[in-house]
Amino acid sequence: MSSPEHAPTPPTRERTRRHSWVRVLIPVVLILVWLVGAGLGGPLFGKVDEVSSNDQTSYLPESADATQVQKLLGEFNDSDAIPAIAVFVADGELSESDIQTISDAVADAPSVEGVSEDVSPALTSEDGKAIQAFIPIEGDAELADAIEALGAQLRDAAPDGVTVYITGPAGFSADLVAGFAGIDGLLLGVALLAVLVILVLVYRSLLLPIVVLSTSLFALCVALLVVWWLAKFEVLLLSGQTQGILFILVIGAATDYALLFVARFREELRIAQDKGTAVLAAWKGSFEPIVASGGTVIAGLLCLLLSDLKSNSTLGPVAAIGIVFAMLAALTLLPALLLLFGRAVFWPRRPKFEPEVVAEEHGMRKTGLWARLAHLITKRPRIIWVVTTLVLLAGAAGVLQLNAVGVPQSDLVLGASEARDGQVALGEHFPGGSGSPVYVVVAEEQLQDAADVLLADDGIDGVTVTAADSPSGSATVTADGLEAVGPPGTAAAEPTVVDGEVLLQGTLTDAADSDAAAATVRDLRTQLDDLDALVGGVTATAIDTNDASIHDRNLIIPVILVVIMLILMLLLRSILAPVLLILTTVLSFGTAMGVSALVFNGVFDFPGADPAVPLYGFVFLVALGIDYNIFLMTRVREESLEHGTREGVLRGLSITGGVITSAGLVLAATFAALSVIPILFLVQLAFIVAFGVLLDTFVVRSLLVPALAYDLGRVIWWPSKLWRRGRD
DSSP: OOOGGGSOOOOOHHHHHHHHHHHHHHHHHHHHHHHHHHHHHGGGGGGGGGSOOOOGGGGSOTTSHHHHHHHHHHHHHSOOOEEEEEEEEESSOOOHHHHHHHHHHHHTGGGSTTBOSOOOOOEEOTTSSEEEEEEEEOTTSOHHHHHHHHHHHHHHHSOTTEEEEEEHHHHHHHHHHHHGGGIIIIIHHHHHHHHHHHHHHHHOOSHHHHHHHHHHHHHHHHHHHHHHHHHHTTSSOOOHHHHHHHHHHHHHHHHHHHHHHHHHHHHHHTTOSSHHHHHHHHHHHHHHHHHHHHHHHHHHHHGGGGOSSHHHHTHHHHHHHHHHHHHHIIIIIHHHHHHHHGGGGGTTSOOOOOHHHHHHHTTSOSSSHHHHHHHHHHHOHHHHHHHHHHHHHHHHGGGGGOOOSOOOGGGSBOSOOHHHHHHHHHHHHSOTTTTSOEEEEEEGGGHHHHHHHHHTOTTEEEEEEEOTTSTTSEEEEETTEEEEOSSTTOOOOOOOOBTTEEEEEEEESSOTTSHHHHHHHHHHHHHHGGGTOEEEEHHHHHHHHHHHHHHHHHHHHHHHHHHHHHHHHHHHTOSHHHHHHHHHHHHHHHHHHHHHHHHHHHTSOOOOOOTHHHHHHHHHHHHHHHHHHHHHHHHHHHHHHHHOHHHHHHHHHHHHHHHHHHHHHHHHHHHHGGGGSOBHHHHHHHHHHHHHHHHIIIIIIIIIHHHHHHHHGGGGGTTSHHHHHOOO
């Protein structure tokens, strides 16, 4: 028997008190750190437009013709102004008085703040029913405000019966600015409200939804803080589209990770009376699936760095930063909040301390939807996964109807558009490409050769060359040479030469964003190739963007599949299971795209889709959809180590069913919120991802994967030790 002096010393009151202080101090410090970060990032929500750009040309590869031409324009024109076209249309022929009134209004346009002095004279159409004028908007002006003020002034000055439109590149850019205007407020508000409603319905608690949403919102604020400053120092490019995706992705992912942690915490509270012990156990159980899930998404997003398009390559790191902070918030801020609140966070449905009941259940509930579904799978696993696969394949067949080769600029914004209406009116009375010319940069000695190619093309209405000594700043090019534009007797102009090159402008007969205009530009590039000419402009930019987007799609999708498969192999210590999971996710993506194509064409009558839509849909559906398979299969593997594979499948399904379904509903709701922004790309992406996530949640993860895994048994873990030594 040991002597009393060698007996273990019981914990003193001082040590207990110190331990309690530590347990309180750590979560308080973590919460304060996140509060400071959120306090710094929160005010930036209204300032994102200060560091973002929606100019398509700035996202093209440096090597693209349109990019090189855009850089040279400033040297020829000495201006970064964005051209707007004012179109005045009357029902009948305009009188001399009407024409003079409109001409005076156009001449007075520079009095509007943000409008350049270089306003063109008013040009009357051949039918005498319309007038157009080119009115540049200063590059540093608030575009939307300048367009609105210009339109208001011209309408006030226009004669009765004359309708005024502001269109052209500046008009369409203003439409985009207006379309993205709701990102900071409307989009975020709708997403948070949708998540709040789902959380209240699922948990029937008042405090828990606030704790989870706070975690997501703090993650977004800190992510925005980092992204904003990186964009400020031009390390990253930020656009309205990227901003909207960042907001939705962080809210959805952070909430999903939080739900996984909360579910594990609730489990632990049933077998641990101490809330600190429950938080620690939940953290250990959640760490691997959350890090694996977030790591998979980050790896998929960073594959976008391989993109030629900067709009894609910059989305990768921006969204990856958001996922990093979503994970950090779920693994630091959320545990701190749960440690402070304990069981009270679930009020009024606090989980009971009932280790005897848990022991009797053997960790697996015997009743409820997921228990019944697990029982169904034990009876007909092969029939379930075969029938499910056939149904998904039938849905995937609709992908043949997907038209993802690009959409006209005039269709990028949904709903009413003055710029779109103005372009239609312009095309009825003037060449459709007025104000959005084809730019051709060619060596000075080959000016006439290049002009002859343009003049011979039916898609070109006229050709001019930049000429500083001409009264209008340009000279008309004919088959016989240059003709200065100006009053009678004006001397012949000389073209402006920059580094031995001149700038030609060809007026398109068709609207700049039409298929006919695109065909014209492609033909010109082919014919001018021997002259080493660069062809740019609005139409060329759209062509280069679509071509680069198709290249990105064909390159990045296979790379993402390989990267995610390797991550799954490391996580599950298996080869067969990751291959099957990837195949089921790809099948789910194909079905989502097929159904979406049918809905876009038959229900919404969309004009088509951007080539980047399938790429973005793939990145988010595969990277995020695989999350639910990770949540499920990591738990299945954990249970299989103790109970065998088939029992592990059933236990994993019944235990994770509720939390994964809740997570899927939350993620689908947050992405669906993108549809409140009237931008075609975002609305299409919202439908594809929301539908695809629901498909993954309720069909692939609930039926296909469990039934397939149950049918295969332990062979699914091939060639790991669990396959060799495990049991079915």
